[in-house]
Amino acid sequence: EADIYQTPRYLVIGTGKKITLECSQTMGHDKMYWYQQDPGMELHLIHYSYGVNSTEKGDLSSESTVSRIRTEHFPLTLESARPSHTSQYLCASSESGRTDTQYFGPGTRLTVL
């Protein structure tokens, strides 16, 4: 089991609320990622980071933002949640190197009413 954690596991909130999804890893990995995935569908990369103070947008445009102040921590924030943000959010990390094997957290299932 990978040492990467996500909280909360499930979140149901109303439209307009600000939320932060937490992701932490204890493996000392430099690279971290956020994916969005609808049930039974493919993964879409929305943000990634290659180290502290480094963040980039992914392939799928997202209204969320991320920060990387500490190596182990990569939170994702939605300033004003909408029903279209309802999805599963997966966090992953990998160490620098050529294999790029990623280790995933259990995910956060977000429902915006």
Next chain:
Amino acid sequence: SQQGEEDPQALSIQEGENATMNCSYKTSINNLQWYRQNSGRGLVHLILIRSNEREKHSGRLRVTLDTSKKSSSLLITASRAADTASYFCATAGFQKLVFGTGTRLLVSP
């Protein structure tokens, strides 16, 4: 985009049968990886095959890679109900890992 396309999208078999999933990609790669995802969970890395390898085994898993055809296959032998999950290929090139569209496998007792 070098996103992998997986085939079939869904596969339903009986316990004890073999399951084969295929992945095609578009550009040069350093390695190709297979991941498994149980319903509602994160992905778990299964096996990695490098671009200079043609076949790799891990337990009941067998992966092949044909770089001339830009394709890979994952074979699960003697499947079990616990193998029911989605399986994703992912290609590692000169940029970040790119995941395929996934194959949903259902193994019935």
